Amino acid sequence: MTGYGQAIRDGFEHLLQTNPEVFVIGQGLWSPWYVGNTMTNLDVQFGRERVIDSPVSEMATTGVGLGAALCGYRPVVIHPRVDFFLLAVDQLVTQAAKWRHMFGGQVSVPLTVRAIINRGGEQGAQHSQSLHSWFAHIPGLRVVMPATAADARDLLVSSVLSDDPVLYVDDRWLYEVEGELPSIVERPLAKEGPRLVRRGDDVTLVGAGYSAHLCREAAERLVSAGINCDVVDLRIVNPLDATIIAASVSRTGRLLAVDGDWSTCGLAGEVLACVAERVDGSAMRAKPVRITLPAAPAPTSGPLERAYYTTVDDVVAQVRRLVDRGGADTL
Amino acid sequence: MAGSCHEPIALPDGDTAWLLDVLRRMVTIRAAEEKIGDMVAAGRIRCPCHLAIGQEAPAVGVALHIRPGDRLFGAHRSHAHFLALGGSVHGLMAEVLGKDTGVSRGMGGSMHLIDRARGLYGTVPIVGATIPIAAGAALAAKMDGKGAVAVSYFGDGATEEGVFHETMNLAATHKLPILFCCEHNFFASHLHVSLRQPAMSVARFAEAHQVPWVRVDGNDVVAMANAAGEAIATMRAGGGPRFIEAVTYRWRGHVGPREDDDVGVRRKDDLHLWKLRDPVRRLGDALVAAGTLSPDGLPAMVAQATEEVEAAWQQADRDPFPAAGELLARVYTEEVPQ
Numbered sequence: 001m002t003g004y005g006q007a008i009r010d011g012f013e014h015l016l017q018t019n020p021e022v023f024v025i026g027q028g029l030w031s032p033w034y035v036g037n038t039m040t041n042l043d044v045q046f047g048r049e050r051v052i053d054s055p056v057s058e059m060a061t062t063g064v065g066l067g068a069a070l071c072g073y074r075p076v077v078i079h080p081r082v083d084f085f086l087l088a089v090d091q092l093v094t095q096a097a098k099w100r101h102m103f104g105g106q107v108s109v110p111l112t113v114r115a116i117i118n119r120g121g122e123q124g125a126q127h128s129q130s131l132h133s134w135f136a137h138i139p140g141l142r143v144v145m146p147a148t149a150a151d152a153r154d155l156l157v158s159s160v161l162s163d164d165p166v167l168y169v170d171d172r173w174l175y176e177v178e179g180e181l182p183s184i185v186e187r188p189l190a191k192e193g194p195r196l197v198r199r200g201d202d203v204t205l206v207g208a209g210y211s212a213h214l215c216r217e218a219a220e221r222l223v224s225a226g227i228n229c230d231v232v233d234l235r236i237v238n239p240l241d242a243t244i245i246a247a248s249v250s251r252t253g254r255l256l257a258v259d260g261d262w263s264t265c266g267l268a269g270e271v272l273a274c275v276a277e278r279v280d281g282s283a284m285r286a287k288p289v290r291i292t293l294p295a296a297p298a299p300t301s302g303p304l305e306r307a308y309y310t311t312v313d314d315v316v317a318q319v320r321r322l323v324d325r326g327g328a329d330t331l
Numbered sequence: 332m333a334g335s336c337h338e339p340i341a342l343p344d345g346d347t348a349w350l351l352d353v354l355r356r357m358v359t360i361r362a363a364e365e366k367i368g369d370m371v372a373a374g375r376i377r378c379p380c381h382l383a384i385g386q387e388a389p390a391v392g393v394a395l396h397i398r399p400g401d402r403l404f405g406a407h408r409s410h411a412h413f414l415a416l417g418g419s420v421h422g423l424m425a426e427v428l429g430k431d432t433g434v435s436r437g438m439g440g441s442m443h444l445i446d447r448a449r450g451l452y453g454t455v456p457i458v459g460a461t462i463p464i465a466a467g468a469a470l471a472a473k474m475d476g477k478g479a480v481a482v483s484y485f486g487d488g489a490t491e492e493g494v495f496h497e498t499m500n501l502a503a504t505h506k507l508p509i510l511f512c513c514e515h516n517f518f519a520s521h522l523h524v525s526l527r528q529p530a531m532s533v534a535r536f537a538e539a540h541q542v543p544w545v546r547v548d549g550n551d552v553v554a555m556a557n558a559a560g561e562a563i564a565t566m567r568a569g570g571g572p573r574f575i576e577a578v579t580y581r582w583r584g585h586v587g588p589r590e591d592d593d594v595g596v597r598r599k600d601d602l603h604l605w606k607l608r609d610p611v612r613r614l615g616d617a618l619v620a621a622g623t624l625s626p627d628g629l630p631a632m633v634a635q636a637t638e639e640v641e642a643a644w645q646q647a648d649r650d651p652f653p654a655a656g657e658l659l660a661r662v663y664t665e666e667v668p669q
Contacts, residue, residue, distance in 0.1 A: 023474075049474070054501070055497070055501050055504065057494075057497035057498075057501055059463065059493070059494045059497055060463040060466065060494055060497035060498045060500075060501050061463075061497075062463070063460070063461075063462070063463025063464045063466065063467060063494065063498070064463050064464075064466050064467035064501065066463075066464050067404075067463065067464035067465060067466060067467020067468040067469070067470070067481075068467040068468065068470050068471040069467070070402075070452055070453070070464070070467070070468060071402060071452075071467070071468045071471035071472070072471060072475075073471050090457060090460060091460070091463065091464075094457055094460070095455065095457070095460055095464065099453065100661055100662070100663070100664065101438060101661045101662050102435065102438050102439045102443045103435045103436075103438065103443060103445040103453065104433075104435045104436025104437065104438040104439065104445075104653075104661065105436065105438075105660070105661035106435070106436070106445055106447065107445070107447070107452075107453070108664050139662050140662050140663065142663070163664040164663050164664050164665075188665075190663070190664075239663075
């Protein structure tokens with residue numbers, strides 16, 4: 001069994017070993033303080049010319065990655081917190097995601113930006129954001145959110161080998177979650193998508209990244225209550241393939257979307273919209289429901305923070321309300 | 332840079348016949364830009380066009396030193412950068428018309444030009460955006476170890492963007508082979524540099540980041556060529572980044588064909604003076620004085636360029652638009668099911 005954080009490191013090791021055009025640049029890559037155990041000693045193993053700790057310049061560093069990607073390399077730009085990555089949004093959203101289209105398909109941009117969600121611990125409003133829904137809004141950008149150790153490694157490999165720009169979002173809350181890691185098979189990112197990771201006929205739970213993990217844990221706990229859940233791990237949130245979600249909800253008639261981000265114009269709302277467009281109303285046994293963050297910045301005070309983030313208990317309670325046919329949520 | 336800068340430029344010693352090609356490139360840029368300006372005024376071109384009339388010399392001076400493998404990046408005012416490298420006038424005309432035969436396959440328009448075969452890796456209108464991208468191309472060149480260089484063209488306005496400073500710092504720290512070429516034309520959109528910065532020259536930023544710099548009369552193509560040649564040779568040898576401040580002036584407004592002498596920033600008098608510093612005429616006069624060009628040589632060159640530009644325009648005007656399917660076909664390298 002290997003942890004999610006170690007699995008990311010395994011992915012980098014594989015990439016750096018097998019692809020001379022791969023290099024990594026970002027803040028804190030020579031320091032475990034920034035990136036946990038995901039980059040340990042890679043600079044020693046592969047040299048500091050290929051694992052580059054950068055100045056405190058998010059935008060320039062991201063642009064450097066893009067420029068190298070235009071010139072035959074497969075760079076990974078690492079931002080140890082999403083919040084700081086926001087300083088570089090132009091380079092990913094307005095540059096990398098658009099260059100292929102606006103230059104008539106004459107260039108490809110094999111750039112991966114890895115942004116880490118690092119929240120909790122009373123870090124507060126500016127050390128806690130995820131904002132994956134913003135980026136999932138952008139045509140031309142692939143947005144990847146691994147929830148398991150195997151995906152943390154394998155989707156990283158697929159992202160870096162993709163010829164399109166990718167935002168790979170990993171979550172520090174998952175770094176200790178363990179899973180079996182089979183030997184690496186390089187798979188094209190364009191063929192990856194949402195996956196039905198648990199089968200049950202009472203309700204469909206949908207999430208990405210840490211939220212998918214919560215859904216799995218909740219589904220496990222609900223078995224003893226006689227509730228069987230389909231769990232869809234989205235994995236790739238842009239472009240979003242809704243086929244599996246729609247098929248699942250058509251069968252279960254109930255949908256709970258869980259998202260560790262805000263509600264308005266968010267990923268959970270997108271999942272509900274996909275279902276509304278694809279699943280006939282007569283197949284629905286209850287109104288779709290979503291769990292998201294409260295519409296407030298992340299607090300620092302302990303009790304407020306505990307109330308702020310979604311827990312497995314929250315998901316379990318919401319599912320129980322959803323499948324209770326006499327409940328207020330029933331159609 | 333002493334004096335009025337009206338006089339013919341100083342020619343290098345020895346053979347000056349190669350400067351006929353330099354003059355021809357500048358004349359072609361001038362003719363193409365004038366045609367585009369006319370067609371914008373006539374309503375035939377709809378995309379925003381930022382014309383480089385009056386500041387042809389920096390692009391040509393740098394282009395003389397570009398080799399296969401080098402990579403250049405521009406901004407919103409980059410027709411001259413494209414043409415100076417030998418880019419197709421027809422490809423430019425087709426692009427500003429949104430035609431399939433354009434250099435960006437009709438998907439970019441005036442502000443998004445590309446010509447990788449000649450070294451132009453991309454131009455974009457977000458101010459300063461290509462500066463770090465050029466640095467990344469320079470990092471790639473350094474990793475390749477074959478002596479290629481990157482060039483980043485930008486205006487004085489871009490030196491007010493944070494990413495310019497981030498990139499100068501990073502490039503200097505990592506000794507990247509990048510030429511920061513600032514075409515200082517005194518205006519960012521409508522606003523004069525004196526209303527945006529506490530000093531007229533932007534070379535102080537290079538000094539701060541320990542990037543060797545030189546300030547050049549940007550309307551003297553020989554001076555530009557000399558400065559660029561020296562900088563690029565040093566960069567190829569592993570000397571790290573260089574900065575050129577090319578002092579020049581655009582005759583037209585920020586965007587479109589008008590001269591923008593009505594924006595309230597004492598532009599009219601300045602424009603008159605700068606037209607006396609016409610970089611095309613100053614080279615032409617020098618070549619006539621040297622006996623390299625006959626007295627009617629420049630008008631003949633202008634007439635020929637105008638004719639070629641007109642033919643390119645006519646062809647582009649007849650060309651097809653991109654097929655409807657192009658809208659979705661090029662978003663990703665692999666098509667996404669809708």
